Amino acid sequence: MNAKPNQTSTSPLAPESFPRMPVIEGVALASGSCGIAKSVRSDLLLVELRAGTTVAGTFTRSLTASAPVKWSKKAVRGGQARGLIVNSGNANTYTGPAGKQAVERTVEAAADQFACRPSRVFVASTGVIGQPLPYEKIIGALPGLGRQLSPMAWDAAAKAIMTTDTFPKGATRKAKIGRVEVTLNGIAKGSGMIAPDMATMLAFAFTDAKLPATVLQALLSDAVDKSFNCITVDSDTSTSDTVLLFATGAAGNPAVEDAGDDALADFKAKLDDLLLDLAHQIVRDGEGASKFVTVAVTGAESDKSAHRIAMSIANSPLVKTAIAGADANWGRIVMAVGKAGEKAAVDRLEIFIGGHAVAKGGGPVPGYDETPVARHMKGQDIAISVDVGVGDGAATVWTCDLTHGYIDINADYRS
């Protein structure tokens, strides 16, 4: 149950560098080491949000959700936020009444510091499951972090929430609401849907847009459905998954009361794009990943059905190991479609790899030439698309391959 050492080498799929993240008025960040993570590294993030900041959130559906998830889930109903505290190295999951108390004490200390109600402080923890959280270390570090709060410290913030991640994850977008330009910044962590001991995927997005919490929640839920809910590394659902979106309102855009308002079209598009960017970065840092894989399914009974078929392909160990071996083994894709339990016309099934048809009409493509497909499989970005021939349902999901690296990270470190 020891904390895992950080991985030493950066994922081959990592972006070239961390993006330049602009200031978002009303957001200040500070991070540092409070001694929860076993290795000496930054493991605590504190964010102060100006009064009037609205908030929306989506959380893991796991039955064994962590104590911080339970707190934040409740707090988000208030729609208002003044602070966010995130620690890495300990997930505060399956820690019983002590876990709940740890959250309450932490939140009270932060509420004192920001002179706000505890219910306006959000918390997230990521790391080992089943170990008591030494929350007094967090409380002890808060005043020092409070003195270092800065609107610029995005890169350090993204680093403080890392566990088995091999690179910090950030993204930024500009959008217009009416004639007013607003900014969206996001940071995330995650290297498996759940990383090993280290439960979880976390993402925090911030904007200076002025939006009611209800509108924010509608936009966030929709964006998460199309981004984080469409990625998988290993099919294991975290106990701590948390996505929070904070809007400080500093941009002074025209008032919007409804998520369907046309004035939000650009903001919505950019929010979707921001979260998808972060979600893709998590896949690109998937444990042991050597290839980034896009699985698109069309022709399904419904979008939901298409999503399930795509996930059946993306989660199949046999498909994922074939990709790791650069093997254009489409028979395994047929198998994964077959086991999905969704409607599909086997005789009209079409499978494309890298845009090349490999199977059609219930059998291999006549005169199939594997050469261009084999070439595609050797690349870093793999595209699989499948049409199941029964309707208009479509979905796209993203995953990575299953390699020796995954076994190394998850089995070998203690043996």
Add this chain to the structure above:
Amino acid sequence: MNAKPNQTSTSPLAPESFPRMPVIEGVALASGSCGIAKSVRSDLLLVELRAGTTVAGTFTRSLTASAPVKWSKKAVRGGQARGLIVNSGNANTYTGPAGKQAVERTVEAAADQFACRPSRVFVASTGVIGQPLPYEKIIGALPGLGRQLSPMAWDAAAKAIMTTDTFPKGATRKAKIGRVEVTLNGIAKGSGMIAPDMATMLAFAFTDAKLPATVLQALLSDAVDKSFNCITVDSDTSTSDTVLLFATGAAGNPAVEDAGDDALADFKAKLDDLLLDLAHQIVRDGEGASKFVTVAVTGAESDKSAHRIAMSIANSPLVKTAIAGADANWGRIVMAVGKAGEKAAVDRLEIFIGGHAVAKGGGPVPGYDETPVARHMKGQDIAISVDVGVGDGAATVWTCDLTHGYIDINADYRS
């Protein structure tokens, strides 16, 4: 899409030897090489069954079921069997109209040889998906095999149906129906629920008991639910899974018309035991397996719910890699319970590893000593049990660990 080379070394979990299988009156077997498998090895099995043999079967629920599965599923409705043909090296799956034709031609040739209706000949194929089956090789080999039929050739039969298996799988039991002793023999193959290119799990059981097909089917379905449906290697469902049970009737036991008849109690127990033995042998030959894992769940809302929770644990890549690393990482078991989507009382959850309590009442066991648990994890037989504290539902499933061997077998052989 090449056929995979056979694994060179035998699984460390293999039984010491193939069992001594007695003759079953009315069953004669022959096997040999017909050239479908790429390597020169036995790849064809022919079984002749005496007239009057009854049959029952269970098959994959995959939507992309193979052509032989479709044939046998239909033929089993007739309840009568005279022959069985099994080839390895090619699954005859996703092969379109040509695949159906290949089955029909093969069956017709065997029906001529046995002077029976084609509908009394059963077929199964295991191997590569999506390649036309060169059925003329099978037809060409049938007369030769017909001349070699022997009631003793069980070991060779078990070898002829292997693909990535590292050892032949057989089991035998004696049972009493009334005062008459009957024999049960079974052979199986499978090294993943689906092995790589090599789709599948196959099992064939034979008895000299005299039982109507309807009774046989009821007994078989029940036994399969408790054995083959309770094992998982990699969560990938085969397109060719087939279990067939043949009863020649030669033993001359008293007539039984109902599967619930008390006279069948012993037979039923031995059949259950035989199939469980074969199912366990498949797990023991799981691709890359180094540990045999029993996952028992109690206290669930229903047996079905317990089964789903047990499978969520047994299929979790993080649980399976922890076991491979001999890591008593019970936090991952908590995670797998949480993601199962079934009712569980998190605050009453109890987890035992090797009989030692590790978690209880929503947190770690007070004063938890990892020493005996760590010792258990280093062994070859791992026992995990979980009580979820809501009802009387119980289920046990069996799996193996997830090791570098699995990646080697499934990713590396072509790269």
